[in-house]
Amino acid sequence: MKVLIAGGGTGGHLFPGIALAEEVVTRHHANQVVFVGTERGLEARVVPQAGFPLEFIQAQGLKGKGFFQLLKGLLALPLALLASFRILNRHKPDVVVGVGGYASGPVVLAAWMLGIPTAVQEQNALPGLTNKVLGKLVKVVFIAFDEARRFFPEGKVQLVGNPIRRKLMDNYLRSHVAHEHFTVLVFGGSLGARGLNQRMVDALEHLGDLKEQIRFVHQTGKNDVERVRKGYADRGFQAEVVEFIEDMSAAYARADLVVCRAGATTLAELTVCKKASILVPFPFATDDHQAVNARALVEAGAAVMFREAELTGQKLAEQIRLLKSEPMRLKQMEKKAGLLGRPEASKELADVCVDLMVQTYGAAGREREPQDAAPKASKASKP
Structure with missing residues (x-):
């Protein structure tokens, strides 16, 4: 064929x-x-x-x-x-x-x-x-x-x-390793997302007391990597900040929580990998389709969603802090995400x-x- x-x-x-x-x-x-x-x-x-x-x-x-x-x-x-x-x-x-x-x-x-x-x-x-x-x-x-x-x-x-992708699936199943710190994976799609990057940097101002307990893996896109890397360093946070994550399976395997856009492929990966998420739909997506995508996960109890226009660094920090402090809720979100996976x-x-x-x-x-x-x-x- x-x-x-x-x-x-x-x-x-x-x-x-x-x-x-x-x-x-x-x-x-x-x-x-x-x-x-x-x-x-x-x-x-x-x-x-x-x-x-x-x-x-x-x-x-x-x-x-x-x-x-x-x-x-x-x-x-x-x-x-x-x-x-x-x-x-x-x-x-x-x-x-x-x-x-x-x-x-x-x-x-x-x-x-x-x-x-x-x-x-x-x-x-x-x-x-x-x-x-x-x-x-x-x-x-x-x-x-x-x-x-x-x-x-x-x-x-x-x-x-x-x-x-087969590589993501196969590698994800082999990538589970214990990690000491609560890890947040942040990315805005293959091209990055400046608005989401900025909200995450702003959120660090409200997470200072957790800097020894939390780690970040952040895909910024080509044009924002140095600015975001400096944002983490200036605030004393441990973070892997890269333009593009080549091995997403390993990144998902390490993540306790994902902060990302709501593109369809991203949501498919979240559900197959059974990851709890904070979704920030791209505000200029045609017909606002990312928000419609996100609602399917929100209504199932697998994610929370914020519109970028209403999201501040403080709100994002509060949500990360809340989910970190409620491991049972996080596990329930992971389970419900998995039920949507295909x-x-x-x-x-x-x-x-x-x-x-x-x-x-x-x-x-x-x-x-x-x-x-x-x-x-x-x-x-x-x-």
């Missing part, structure tokens, strides 16, 4: 695609996965590191743009569609899955026009514009929150959760991809040239 995964841009879109790809290629030595994204997206770095071939198209977002940016995006669409046709004809995938992001729309649309089985994976409780449109065309829509069901044709929807999501998505292939091409899949039997990097792939 050969699967083409389109989209990316941010970790929230990309990492579920990586998780699906890992599941596909580990099932059979002949299975292949190729990604399509944009050069400015996170996929340009992460996909080659994960060992998968990557093709690029020139695509831009349309929603929420000014007039000239919208015009530029519309003009780029025909070229992106043409490039998508070329990529699909070259790789001849059995199934195409869109995971959101700029590249997802043109590629999935082109695949649909060519009669290739298509699916989209919607990570959030409130779907984005691209997936709402594509959902009317594709054969299957995978959702992670039941709230998203109403936006798609009922017969196409499958509630499977968000896939979690560790089998990658397997379920891959099973459906196999079904789509068999229904369309038979068990052998789409006919290809003999040299296509083994995976190979495309010309556009980066080392």
Whole structure:
């Protein structure tokens, strides 16, 4: 089976695609996965590191743009569609899955026009514009929150959760070590979050009496690392402050409490890793979808949520202090988070991809040239 995964841009879109790809290629030595994204997206770095071939198209977002940016995006669409046709004809995938992001729309649309089985994976409780449109065309829509069901044709929807990367899952299960201090993991997604970073630094002013009892691991993003590192040092706190956490499984394993945004992939990781959390949704997320995502955990008793506009350093400090002082409540939050986890999501998505292939091409899949039997990097792939 050969699967083409389109989209990316941010970790929230990309990492579920990586998780699906890992599941596909580990099932059979002949299975292949190729990604399509944009050069400015996170996929340009992460996909080659994960060992998968990557093709690029020139695509831009349309929603929420000014007039000239919208015009530029519309003009780029025909070229992106043409490039998508070329990529699909070259790789001849059995199934195409869109995971959101700029590249997802043109590629999935082109695949649909060519009669290739298509699916989209919607990570959030409130779907984005691209997936709402594509959902009317594709054969299957995978959702992670039941709230998203109403936006798609009922017969196409499958509630499977968000896939979690195999490396994170495997390493997390092996990473449990006893740690002396109460540890708080802070991060704002793959690109960081300046507002959340500032609230955490402000909170330190109100946690001074706990500086010998509490430790922090803080992912800041590229532009904030030195400022935040200085903030911890000036206040006498022990903290690992980094631009990007490469081994999230180890970070989760050490954490007693997580302070983070409410992106769909982050929430999937929190529930599978069974972590209590303080959620601060990104205030400018499209249609405020992060707040809708977060409510699912809050209503289940697995998390508490603050709007960034209402959150102060003092409030954040009070919540951290409260949860640290109530270990039984923290354990209950962890248990309830675990009840929401769906560790089998990658397997379920891959099973459906196999079904789509068999229904369309038979068990052998789409006919290809003999040299296509083994995976190979495309010309556009980066080392």
